[in-house]
Amino acid sequence: MFKILIVIFCLFGFAFAGTNEDLEWSKGESFLSFLTKYKINKDIYFNLSKTDKELCTEIEAGAEYRLILADNGSLLHALIPISEEMQIHLYRAANNIDYILDIIPVIYDTRTELLTFNLESSPYQDIVNLTKNKQLANEFIKAFQKSVNFKKVHKDDIVAIKYEQKIRLGKYYGTPVVLGAFVRLKHQEDKYVFQNLDEGVFYDDSGKSLTGVLFKVPLNYKRISSIFTYKRYHPVLKIYRAHLGVDFAAPMGTKVWSTGNGKISFFGRKGGYGNVIIVNHEGGFKSLYGHLSAFNKKFRSGSTVKQGDILGYVGTSGVSSGPHLHFGMYKNVRAMDPMKILSSSKKSLSGKARKTFMANVTMIKKELENALKNGQVPFKLESIPLYSKLKK
Numbered sequence: 001m002f003k004i005l006i007v008i009f010c011l012f013g014f015a016f017a018g019t020n021e022d023l024e025w026s027k028g029e030s031f032l033s034f035l036t037k038y039k040i041n042k043d044i045y046f047n048l049s050k051t052d053k054e055l056c057t058e059i060e061a062g063a064e065y066r067l068i069l070a071d072n073g074s075l076l077h078a079l080i081p082i083s084e085e086m087q088i089h090l091y092r093a094a095n096n097i098d099y100i101l102d103i104i105p106v107i108y109d110t111r112t113e114l115l116t117f118n119l120e121s122s123p124y125q126d127i128v129n130l131t132k133n134k135q136l137a138n139e140f141i142k143a144f145q146k147s148v149n150f151k152k153v154h155k156d157d158i159v160a161i162k163y164e165q166k167i168r169l170g171k172y173y174g175t176p177v178v179l180g181a182f183v184r185l186k187h188q189e190d191k192y193v194f195q196n197l198d199e200g201v202f203y204d205d206s207g208k209s210l211t212g213v214l215f216k217v218p219l220n221y222k223r224i225s226s227i228f229t230y231k232r233y234h235p236v237l238k239i240y241r242a243h244l245g246v247d248f249a250a251p252m253g254t255k256v257w258s259t260g261n262g263k264i265s266f267f268g269r270k271g272g273y274g275n276v277i278i279v280n281h282e283g284g285f286k287s288l289y290g291h292l293s294a295f296n297k298k299f300r301s302g303s304t305v306k307q308g309d310i311l312g313y314v315g316t317s318g319v320s321s322g323p324h325l326h327f328g329m330y331k332n333v334r335a336m337d338p339m340k341i342l343s344s345s346k347k348s349l350s351g352k353a354r355k356t357f358m359a360n361v362t363m364i365k366k367e368l369e370n371a372l373k374n375g376q377v378p379f380k381l382e383s384i385p386l387y388s389k390l391k392k
């Protein structure tokens with residue numbers, strides 16, 4: 001059910017008075033059920049392009065969205081996030097009857113920060129104490145999961161992190177990205193990790209993969225019918241176009257297998273994606289298989305799957321012009337280009353990717369060293385004058 005967080009009356013400079021409501025997208029709610037609830041003609045959805053229909057399926061349960069309602073309860077504006085960076089803007093047209101739907105960017109700040117500290121209790125607790133950022137603590141732990149044992153912490157053990165954090169409306173927003181980090185623990189070798197952003201995979205300072213996640217192409221396909229595009233601005237239509245996955249064209253009934261080991265977190269119908277399976281993998285990765293004609297009946301939500309296990313069969317369920325698999329890969333909710341993740345599932349980097357990565361390693365290493373020397377002050381939201389003023 002809808003959980004009303006705040007209800008405030010405001011004028012906002014619009015030519016009407018409206019009620020402003022912040023709500024949470026409930027589990028099982030779909031974009032179509034949302035339209036029904038506000039008595040909006042569903043043609044607005046059916047007239048969307050195939051990829052925009054798919055985007056309307058990307059709304060996650062728990063997503064916070066904002067409505068402005070007229071006094072009689074009818075919808076004037078809705079802002080519904082479909083990713084950290086894009087949102088649906090649905091609003092009533094000037095004729096007061098029709099509605100207009102645009103996919104627009106979410107506005108936020110990105111801060112690149114350095115954090116250094118001497119370990120006191122545990123890296124997780126110390127990061128939370130210093131920054132009040134639990135997600136950063138989680139990402140740091142994930143980054144070193146395979147290479148460092150933090151069980152025994154000694155006085156004078158040292159940590160340095162370079163990371164990116166989005167900020168929106170005075171709050172930490174989205175998942176922070178650890179770009180590089182360093183730890184010096186007593187009786188252990190110095191350890192570095194660096195993230196290759198294209199794939200969301202961590203490597204050591206020699207370019208060797210630390211994450212050990214190897215993803216496999218999930219079917220034998222004929223061709224790629226649609227590539228991944230993220231927040232591509234269409235200069236003529238003045239809107240954002242996105243396709244948060246790869247479409248693999250293949251004959252009806254072609255076997256689709258799991259790209260990696262994991263656990264099924266969704267198994268059933270989901271809006272524009274039709275019959276869908278979502279698998280959670282280690283390292284914060286998630287894979288999505290859409291438009292399936294049938295499922296492997298052996299599995300259901302919660303089942304554990306191995307890489308290569310048949311999940312279902314290629315089909316045209318949902319919005320689909322011909323039989324194909326819509327394959328999505330996500331890291332921490334953020335949609336990634338599956339082709340980059342699949343092609344880079346190797347133990348170490350090579351060629352041009354390695355060259356770029358190593359140049360980055362050299363630069364970040366220097367920044368971390370300097371931060372350690374100078375004793376970097378931890379970044380907190382309160383340290384931005386604007387936000388501390390807003391809080392009062």
Ligand SMILES: [Zn+2]
Binds near residue numbers: 247326
């Ligand atoms: Zn697709």
